[in-house]
Structures are given as C-alpha cells and as structure tokens.
Amino acid sequence: MSSINELANICSQVRRDIVRMVHAVNSGHPGGSLGCTEYFVALYFNIMKHRPQPFNMDGTGEDVFFLSNGHISPVFYSVLARSGYFDVKELATFRKLNSRLQGHPTTHEGLPGVRIASGSLGQGMSVAIGTALSKKLNNDSCTVYSLHGDGELQEGQIWEAAMYAAANKVDNLISTIDVNGQQIDGSTDNVLHMGDLKVKWHAFGWEVLACDGNNLEEIIATLKKAQTYKGKGKPIMILMQTAMGKGVDFMEGTHKWHGVAPNDEQLKQALSQLPETLRDY
Amino acid sequence: MPKFSFTEKKDTRSGFGAGLSELGKKNDQVVALCADLTGSLKMDVFQKEHPDRFFQIGIAEANMMGIAAGLTIGGKIPFTGTFANFSTGRVYDQIRQSIAYSGKNVKICASHAGLTLGEDGATHQILEDIGLMKMLPGMVVINPCDYNQTKAATIAIADYNGPVYLRFGRPAVPNFTDSNQKFEIGKAITLNEGKDVSIFATGHLVWKAIEAIDELEKQGISAELINIHTIKPLDETAVINSVKKTKCVVTAEEHQQNGGLGDSIAQLLSRHNPAPIEFVAVNDSFGESGTPDQLMVKYGLDSKDIVAKAIKAIARKNQ
Incomplete structure (x- = not known):
C-alpha cells in the first residue's frame, strides 16, 4: 500500500504521460483521462488485488477492471505501464502504426492488462456483469470493477445491464460513473439531460455511493466502502464527480479538451504544472 | 429411385x-x-x-x-x-x-x-x-x-x-443425415457426385437440392450436390475441384443473394476458376407472412427453382 503522497506523485506522472502521449500524435482524449487519473491510480496502486505479470486473460483469483469509455485510453495505458503490465517506453507508440496501444483499447494486439475492446460506448457494463457471473461460477471471490462515462449513460444497453445486474444480484461488481458533466457537443445537461443519476441508479436497484473523484483520499475511502457492500445482494455504483481536464488549468472543466491534443506551447505549459515525479517514458 | x-x-x-x-x-x-x-x-x-x-x-x-x-x-x-x-x-x-x-x-x-x-x-x-x-x-x-x-x-x-x-x-x-455423424467445421460434404453441374446448397436448401437432383436425373442431367454447412471458412478445395469437373454452378440458400453463400462461391471462382453461376436466393427483397412452403415457392427457393437454374447454368456453359 502506497501512501497518499506516493499516490499523488504517481498521479502527477500519469498526467504528464497523458498530455505527452496525445501531443506526440496530435490526437486522443486528454480531458476524461486527466479527470479520471486519481481513480485509476487508486484502483491499480491501492485497491485492486491484481497480477500484472504474467498477464492472465481469465483473471483467475484476481480483481478485474473493465474500461467501458475506451476513449480515455491514455490514462488506462499509462497506469497499466506504471503498474508493471508492460514497459513504460511502449507509451511512445500510442496511436502509431503497428502499436499495441491502439486509439481505443483492444485485446486484438495482445496488450497485457486489456481484457475487452472498448470504444463504441455502452458495452462494458454487460461485459463486466458476464465476468462477475463467471467469477461466481468459479467460486472466485475477487471483485470486478468497471468505469463508464456519464455521457455513456445515454446508451440504452447500459440500462439493460443495470436492470439485469440488480435483478440477478450481481453483488461482486463495483461500477463507477465518471460524472464530469461534459460530452463532445457540450455539457451533458445541454446535450441530453439525464436527470437525477442517484435517484435513477437507486430506482434500478443498485447500492449507490458518491464521491469527489479528484480527491485521492475520498476515492480510496469510497472504493473501500463499496467493497463492504460486496456479497449483499446488490450491484454497487459509485457516482464519481470529476473535473474534465483536471490538473492542467487551461483544460479543466470544459468539454473543449475532450478529444483535442495540446500544441507544442500548450504542452510546455501543461508540463510546467505537472512535476516529473517518476521518470518520463 | x-x-x-x-x-x-x-x-x-x-x-x-x-x-x-x-x-x-x-x-x-x-x-x-x-x-x-x-x-x-x-x-x-x-x-x-x-x-x-x-x-x-x-x-x-x-x-x-x-x-x-x-x-x-x-x-x-x-x-x-x-x-x-x-x-x-x-x-x-x-x-x-x-x-x-x-x-x-x-x-x-x-x-x-x-x-x-x-x-x-x-x-x-x-x-x-x-x-x-x-x-x-x-x-x-x-x-x-x-x-x-x-x-x-x-x-x-x-x-x-x-x-x-x-x-x-x-x-x-x-432429417436424413447420419445421427452419429462427426461434424467437421469447414469441411463440405459431397452428397451426390455428378458431371454436368455443381450445386452448392446450405441449410434448408440442401433437402430442396436433393429433390432437385432427382428431377434433374430424370431429365438426363448428372448433378453434383455438395452440402456447404460451413459458409466461413469455405471449403475452397471442395468447391474448386467440383467446378473443375462440371464447369458450371448453382448456389442455393435461404438468404439474400447479396452477401450470402453464392457471393462467397462467386468470389472464390472468379479468382481461381471462372464458370457460369446461377443463384437460388432471395433477390433484394423482404419477405412477408405466409406458410413456409408458400414463401419458398413465391420467393423462388423451391426445388423446381434449383432445377431451372441448373438447366440455365448448363446452357450458359454450352453457349
């Protein structure tokens, strides 16, 4: 278990990785990646019981994570590399030809740590439920985690999955929604208002927790609290409030950096706000 | 018989x-x-x-x-x-x-x-x-x-x-195939050997094709019938070897002509062994309500359609 300070240092490095990766190929999604950095670092460096090497697709006897909003692949790749799934140098291949680090995550190129392709939204919760059921059949008491965007909740399949998980007591699943209130065309309230998410998930029969997803101590405490609800007959949902673009002042809180890469000057400005705590790849 | x-x-x-x-x-x-x-x-x-x-x-x-x-x-x-x-x-x-x-x-x-x-x-x-x-x-x-x-x-x-x-x-x-058969993915099954035309059928059209080859035989036509139970991967060797012998083809399937078994076979033959090919399939149309038998007749998927297409394919070969 790393201390909060150590985890904060990892977050700073992961954010450097994210902006450098998207800058290098002038494409990718920095906004959601920066916003979910604390969640990923908490999960992979503190919460999950997982085995980076040798990577086991079946995830037997370990906690398993699914990224449903696959466009935030930069944060996923950085955290996978920094937690030992593959060499951090490989981050330099992000979105380039012949890379295992595709624009959206995939199992197709055999990147360790990825168990499903994602990118087309709304599919990851169903997959996570399937693996949670598989763990139950195998008497594997480990946990399945999944992350989804708030805009992603506009996909109907999410609600099919939500209904199924509650009706069938899939209580070894801890899902999280990145509630940053932003999507490509603007704020989620303006694009398609989703109403009261807490009330909705309650009504669908889930245990619902909420937290500030950019506060490391709070996200860790919330994930630990979520674990105490395991095995009690309900799937568990964390509504995690984040700021899109968190950690880089000019990117923070706006949908404009959802899928846009910084230019050379903007990269310099971003990196000046993010100390190099581990070594850059 | x-x-x-x-x-x-x-x-x-x-x-x-x-x-x-x-x-x-x-x-x-x-x-x-x-x-x-x-x-x-x-x-x-x-x-x-x-x-x-x-x-x-x-x-x-x-x-x-x-x-x-x-x-x-x-x-x-x-x-x-x-x-x-x-x-x-x-x-x-x-x-x-x-x-x-x-x-x-x-x-x-x-x-x-x-x-x-x-x-x-x-x-x-x-x-x-x-x-x-x-x-x-x-x-x-x-x-x-x-x-x-x-x-x-x-x-x-x-x-x-x-x-x-x-x-x-x-x-x-x-239900006519062996109850103890071993199913091999991608391995076509030759149901009848013939020399005048190759009929490649899949699914429900296989029995329709069996009825068709009996009728063709009465008309003095020797039809080869191959059951393509696996459309992908296609048994390319079986298809090519049969067409080398017969030099014309009928495909039969309960599917659109676009994108079906016939497409796969036409694509294969166009690369390796071009031959006249006729398609028994639904021709760019939706279906409708009716009994299965009525629908198969109306949409041209009956055994008599296979017979007619076989005769046409042979005629094109002989042009």
Whole structure:
C-alpha cells in the first residue's frame, strides 16, 4: 500500500504521460483521462488485488477492471505501464502504426492488462456483469470493477445491464460513473439531460455511493466502502464527480479538451504544472 | 429411385436443443444465455438440467452479447440463443466489438432464420444474417441442413476456440443425415457426385437440392450436390475441384443473394476458376407472412427453382 503522497506523485506522472502521449500524435482524449487519473491510480496502486505479470486473460483469483469509455485510453495505458503490465517506453507508440496501444483499447494486439475492446460506448457494463457471473461460477471471490462515462449513460444497453445486474444480484461488481458533466457537443445537461443519476441508479436497484473523484483520499475511502457492500445482494455504483481536464488549468472543466491534443506551447505549459515525479517514458 | 430417404421430419432448432443438452452434461464450462425465447430455441432442457449455468437475460439482446463476452473471461463457453434477426442485425456492434474484435469464445446460436419462420412476416425473417456475420474477421459461420447435423454442429463448436455463428430454423424438415455423424467445421460434404453441374446448397436448401437432383436425373442431367454447412471458412478445395469437373454452378440458400453463400462461391471462382453461376436466393427483397412452403415457392427457393437454374447454368456453359 502506497501512501497518499506516493499516490499523488504517481498521479502527477500519469498526467504528464497523458498530455505527452496525445501531443506526440496530435490526437486522443486528454480531458476524461486527466479527470479520471486519481481513480485509476487508486484502483491499480491501492485497491485492486491484481497480477500484472504474467498477464492472465481469465483473471483467475484476481480483481478485474473493465474500461467501458475506451476513449480515455491514455490514462488506462499509462497506469497499466506504471503498474508493471508492460514497459513504460511502449507509451511512445500510442496511436502509431503497428502499436499495441491502439486509439481505443483492444485485446486484438495482445496488450497485457486489456481484457475487452472498448470504444463504441455502452458495452462494458454487460461485459463486466458476464465476468462477475463467471467469477461466481468459479467460486472466485475477487471483485470486478468497471468505469463508464456519464455521457455513456445515454446508451440504452447500459440500462439493460443495470436492470439485469440488480435483478440477478450481481453483488461482486463495483461500477463507477465518471460524472464530469461534459460530452463532445457540450455539457451533458445541454446535450441530453439525464436527470437525477442517484435517484435513477437507486430506482434500478443498485447500492449507490458518491464521491469527489479528484480527491485521492475520498476515492480510496469510497472504493473501500463499496467493497463492504460486496456479497449483499446488490450491484454497487459509485457516482464519481470529476473535473474534465483536471490538473492542467487551461483544460479543466470544459468539454473543449475532450478529444483535442495540446500544441507544442500548450504542452510546455501543461508540463510546467505537472512535476516529473517518476521518470518520463 | 430417390437418392436419399428420411423417416421423419424434425426442426433444426430441436437439434440445437438436443446438442446443447448433451454438451451440458459432458462439458461443465458450457453456459447458455437466452433472451426470452427459451422454448422457441429448445433451450428448456439445458435450463432444467443446469439451472446454475443458464442465464435468462430477458428481452435485452445487446446486454446478452456483452454478458456472453464477459463470461468467457474465466473460461466459460457461452452459447447465446435468440432468433437470427435478434442474434445479428440487432446486436451487430456488440458482436463486432465485444466478441469478434475482442476474440471471445462465444457461440451465437440463431433460430428462425430466413423465410421459413413463416407467418410472423418480414420483421422477423432475416435474410441478411449470413452476410453480416461472414464479414466479421475471424467469425465462423455455420448453417446445418437438418436436425442431426445441427445437433452434431452444436456439439462440435464447443471444441473450437473462437466466435461462431450457428444458424438454424423453425420448421420441421426431412432429417436424413447420419445421427452419429462427426461434424467437421469447414469441411463440405459431397452428397451426390455428378458431371454436368455443381450445386452448392446450405441449410434448408440442401433437402430442396436433393429433390432437385432427382428431377434433374430424370431429365438426363448428372448433378453434383455438395452440402456447404460451413459458409466461413469455405471449403475452397471442395468447391474448386467440383467446378473443375462440371464447369458450371448453382448456389442455393435461404438468404439474400447479396452477401450470402453464392457471393462467397462467386468470389472464390472468379479468382481461381471462372464458370457460369446461377443463384437460388432471395433477390433484394423482404419477405412477408405466409406458410413456409408458400414463401419458398413465391420467393423462388423451391426445388423446381434449383432445377431451372441448373438447366440455365448448363446452357450458359454450352453457349
């Protein structure tokens, strides 16, 4: 278990990785990646019981994570590399030809740590439920985690999955929604208002927790609290409030950096706000 | 003297149900999922025998495909069951991303394919599913011809590691293949050797083609009949060798002409062994309500259509 300070240092490095990766190929999604950095670092460096090497697709006897909003692949790749799934140098291949680090995550190129392709939204919760059921059949008491965007909740399949998980007591699943209130065309309230998410998930029969997803101590405490609800007959949902673009002042809180890469000057400005705590790849 | 005989008619979906039940007993990794069509898919036996390994998903096919993909992580071999329309078109993106691109070992089992679904009409009579599924990289596409073959195919695909689309149907059709057959994915079966024309048939059209070759023989035409139960991967050697001999072709399937078995064979022959080819398939049209027999006649999928196309193919060869 790393201390909060150590985890904060990892977050700073992961954010450097994210902006450098998207800058290098002038494409990718920095906004959601920066916003979910604390969640990923908490999960992979503190919460999950997982085995980076040798990577086991079946995830037997370990906690398993699914990224449903696959466009935030930069944060996923950085955290996978920094937690030992593959060499951090490989981050330099992000979105380039012949890379295992595709624009959206995939199992197709055999990147360790990825168990499903994602990118087309709304599919990851169903997959996570399937693996949670598989763990139950195998008497594997480990946990399945999944992350989804708030805009992603506009996909109907999410609600099919939500209904199924509650009706069938899939209580070894801890899902999280990145509630940053932003999507490509603007704020989620303006694009398609989703109403009261807490009330909705309650009504669908889930245990619902909420937290500030950019506060490391709070996200860790919330994930630990979520674990105490395991095995009690309900799937568990964390509504995690984040700021899109968190950690880089000019990117923070706006949908404009959802899928846009910084230019050379903007990269310099971003990196000046993010100390190099581990070594850059 | 007919070349093939049968003692009973049985539906291919019951072959699937019987195969799934047998699999459930011998392989405890096999799990089954259904979207509120357990009786129609004949999955009720498996459900009763293995309630812990049966998942009633409700009317939510997209969720079913995702759950099936997730179940493979941990070593399960999921068989999904619903109508062919809801097994493909409705969930194409889920299959594409979570199953095919992700390389997951899911068996997509689809009943009520094609016109022979009958009275429910065109909303349910999918005629595009073979095309949709064969376009997906790595997807195996199987369309067995009768009860025994569907049962054998169901059992065989559990031993193959990768995504499979298994297509079968609603009506009772002649059950004429061996009850103890070993099903080999991708291995075409020659039912009749002939020299004048090659008929490549799949699914329910195999029996129609058997009726056709009897009629052709009466007219002095020697037709070769090959059962293409696996549309992808196609048994290219069997197709090419047959056409080298006969030099003309008829394909027969309960599917759109665009994207079906005929397309696959025409593409293969155009590269290796160009020959006149005639298609017995639905020609760019939706179906409608009616009895299966009425529909097969109206849409040109009857044995007499195979006979007519065979005569036409031979005439083109001899031009």
